[in-house]
Each structure stands twice: as C-alpha cells, then as structure tokens.
Amino acid sequence: MASNTDSNTHPIHVRVEHDSQGHELIMFRNPEISKLIQKDIQESAKDRKEILRNLPIQCSNPSCKGTTRRSDLMQCARCKTINVRYCSRACQKAHWPEHKKTCSVTPRTIISFTLRMVEHACAITRFQHMLIVSAIYMLDLTSNPATADDHFIIVPVTMRPADIMMLLRDPSHPMDHELGLAVGNFLVVNQNHVPEKVLGMREGVLRPKPVVGIPMVTFLCVAYEINEDQAAKIDENTTLLMQILPIPTEYLIQARMGMTMELRSAMQGFHEFTITKENLNQLWDGFNNDVRNDKRNQMKLRGYLNAV
Structure with missing residues (x-):
C-alpha cells in the first residue's frame, strides 16, 4: 500500500488489486475523510432515532x-x-x-428498498442540509420566499452499487453488490402539475407550525429503478415520501453572503466551492460520495437487495 500526501491535502492510501481477468484496479482510500464522516454520524446518532420515529408517513x-x-x-x-x-x-x-x-x-424491489433507505436519510442532518440548501437556490428563496408556497421539489432517489471498484471486479450482476442510496438531479415543479392526491398529502402532513417569514418547502422523494426521468412523472399511483421542511433564517442569511460547500472525495481529498444554482449537482454528488465512503454503514443507507 502506498501513501500520497502533500502540504495541501490529506493522505490518500492507494492499493493495487486485480480482478478475475487479471485487470489492474487502483483502490483509493482517504482515512481522514472516513474519520470525519464517522464523527458527523456519531454526533447526530442520538437525535436520528427520535427523528425517524416521528417521521410523518x-x-x-x-x-x-x-x-x-x-x-x-x-x-x-x-x-x-x-x-x-x-x-x-x-x-x-x-x-x-x-x-x-x-x-x-x-421479494424486496429496488423501489421498496429505496423508499426504506430514504426514510432513514430523512433522519440524518446531512441529508436535510442538502435539501434545505438546494431549495434556497432552486426556488430563489432569498429574493422570493413565497415561491415555496406553490412549488414542490422532486428528489429522485435510487440504490446504486456502493463500491465502484467491487463493481468493476464483477460487473455482470450489479444488483448483487452492496447498494447505497443515491440522489439524482432535483427538479422544481409547480403545484398545478402534481396530482390531487399529492396536494391532499401536503394538507394532511404533520409539519412544524408555520412561522411568519420562514418559507416551508415541500420535497417529494420519488424512487426510480433505471430511468431517472421517470421520477419526474408523478401520477396518482406514484409511491413517494413527502417531507416539509422550514428554511432556517441563518441559512438564508448565509446564502445572501455567499454559501460555500466542502466536498470530500477519496481520490481528490477536500475541495471547497461557492454554491450557485448552476453547480448544485456537486452538492448532490457530495452526498452520494458520503454514502459510498461510509464503509461501516453508520448512516444505515447501504444494504443488499437480496438480503436474507
């Protein structure tokens, strides 16, 4: 195993392995990132169980x-x-x-498996942070907070192989590998374009009491199996998880000043960037990376489709 470091990066451990056909695979691991992810999870573990119990379904x-x-x-x-x-x-x-x-x-399906994982994700601060930040920029809430009243944000979700290198070793049966929750590209839709069933769900959902001046954003987590575009086509038969979140004032203030995000990648280490509406996909990719880096599955967002 080799270690690659310099003054501006955290150490990256590199290991070379070979698949069954003899192809060389380079495995990357950043122990500092793993430690930080575990620290984030441990700090929120006490609250996560209670949030999950109280999740409105x-x-x-x-x-x-x-x-x-x-x-x-x-x-x-x-x-x-x-x-x-x-x-x-x-x-x-x-x-x-x-x-x-x-x-x-x-048998468990990708759709049912994904929805179960999404419920766990909704109890994790990291996931809620991603939803809130995305809403601020996608709905332009710093300038027009009323946009939250008549728009929804669709969050496409699915399960993907959690370990890319393991998938490269055996690509023939991708769903047999350990899978991790993954989000796709979020989408804003006007309430006029969603079914009456979904509008009724929003009226009946348990939510924090509204506060004057605090936008309340409705997120629709829609599971898909293969085609992400299908997640945007909500109808009366779509199974989804709805979550309504207040947008904290401190988030709006920070967005006006310029909000930054730090991405964590095993290959590239840490990378900080200023968030804009155009680069929100990096925020979503960052969450997916965190799930892949959570090798011990402390977030409970990984598992096997055909688990006994």
Missing part, C-alpha cells in the same frame, strides 16, 4: 388524508411491505378490498 388508505408518526403505523401482517401502512385498524379494514388483490409476500 402517509396512510395507505386513499380516503385518509392524514399522516401518522412512523412508529405508530401498522403494516399488513401478511405482506409486510412498507408501501402499505395504516394509521388505524379502521383504515386498514377500509382499504382491504383493494389491497387484497395484490397482498402477498413479495
């Missing part, structure tokens, strides 16, 4: 417009899918004639 009964704390939801005892959860026995009974048509024990 929509009841699966279409006639129920409310949301319920994640810890209070009831699953179907037979299929136990996270796509079918109820706020009460009454809602479960009312929805049974429709649900029984598809009720069965089914």
Whole structure:
C-alpha cells in the first residue's frame, strides 16, 4: 500500500488489486475523510432515532388524508411491505378490498428498498442540509420566499452499487453488490402539475407550525429503478415520501453572503466551492460520495437487495 500526501491535502492510501481477468484496479482510500464522516454520524446518532420515529408517513388508505408518526403505523401482517401502512385498524379494514388483490409476500424491489433507505436519510442532518440548501437556490428563496408556497421539489432517489471498484471486479450482476442510496438531479415543479392526491398529502402532513417569514418547502422523494426521468412523472399511483421542511433564517442569511460547500472525495481529498444554482449537482454528488465512503454503514443507507 502506498501513501500520497502533500502540504495541501490529506493522505490518500492507494492499493493495487486485480480482478478475475487479471485487470489492474487502483483502490483509493482517504482515512481522514472516513474519520470525519464517522464523527458527523456519531454526533447526530442520538437525535436520528427520535427523528425517524416521528417521521410523518402517509396512510395507505386513499380516503385518509392524514399522516401518522412512523412508529405508530401498522403494516399488513401478511405482506409486510412498507408501501402499505395504516394509521388505524379502521383504515386498514377500509382499504382491504383493494389491497387484497395484490397482498402477498413479495421479494424486496429496488423501489421498496429505496423508499426504506430514504426514510432513514430523512433522519440524518446531512441529508436535510442538502435539501434545505438546494431549495434556497432552486426556488430563489432569498429574493422570493413565497415561491415555496406553490412549488414542490422532486428528489429522485435510487440504490446504486456502493463500491465502484467491487463493481468493476464483477460487473455482470450489479444488483448483487452492496447498494447505497443515491440522489439524482432535483427538479422544481409547480403545484398545478402534481396530482390531487399529492396536494391532499401536503394538507394532511404533520409539519412544524408555520412561522411568519420562514418559507416551508415541500420535497417529494420519488424512487426510480433505471430511468431517472421517470421520477419526474408523478401520477396518482406514484409511491413517494413527502417531507416539509422550514428554511432556517441563518441559512438564508448565509446564502445572501455567499454559501460555500466542502466536498470530500477519496481520490481528490477536500475541495471547497461557492454554491450557485448552476453547480448544485456537486452538492448532490457530495452526498452520494458520503454514502459510498461510509464503509461501516453508520448512516444505515447501504444494504443488499437480496438480503436474507
């Protein structure tokens, strides 16, 4: 193993391996970045569990417009899918004639796996920070905070191989590798272009009490399997996770002054840049990099699709 350092970078450990065909693979690891990621996670671990318990989830009964704390939801005892959860026995009974048509024990899919990971992500400060910063620039909230009232932000999410080098060794079955949550390019949509079902969800969702002057932004985390563009095509049958977040005043002040972001990459180390609407993709890539660098899976955003 070799170490590459200079006065402006953190040490990068380089290891050369070979795949089954004898091709040379260069493995990069930055221990300083790994330590910082673990520190960030450990500092928020105490709060994360409580946030996850209180995450508002929509009841699966279409006639129920409310949301319920994640810890209070009831699953179907037979299929136990996270796509079918109820706020009460009454809602479960009312929805049974429709649900029984598809009720069965089914293998985990990329969509259901992704949605489960997104719920965990919503309890992580790093993920919420990314959502808030993206909203400020995409909706121009420093100049027009009222934009948050009639617009949604779609967050495309999926699961991708977490270890690129492992994928290069065996590219034939990518979904058999350990997968990590990944976000795509966010998209702003006017409320006139989303289904009534989604508008109803926003009215019923549990949220912080509104404060005068504080924008409240609605995020729609939409899972996709192959084509990211499909995530933007929301209809009445789309399964999604909605989160409504207040935009803190200190974030808006910092954005007016010029907000900077530090990216962490095993190959390139640390890189700081000033955030603009045009380079938000670096912010999203930075989150994906953090998931890939979380080798110990402390964020709980990695796993195997076909886990027993």
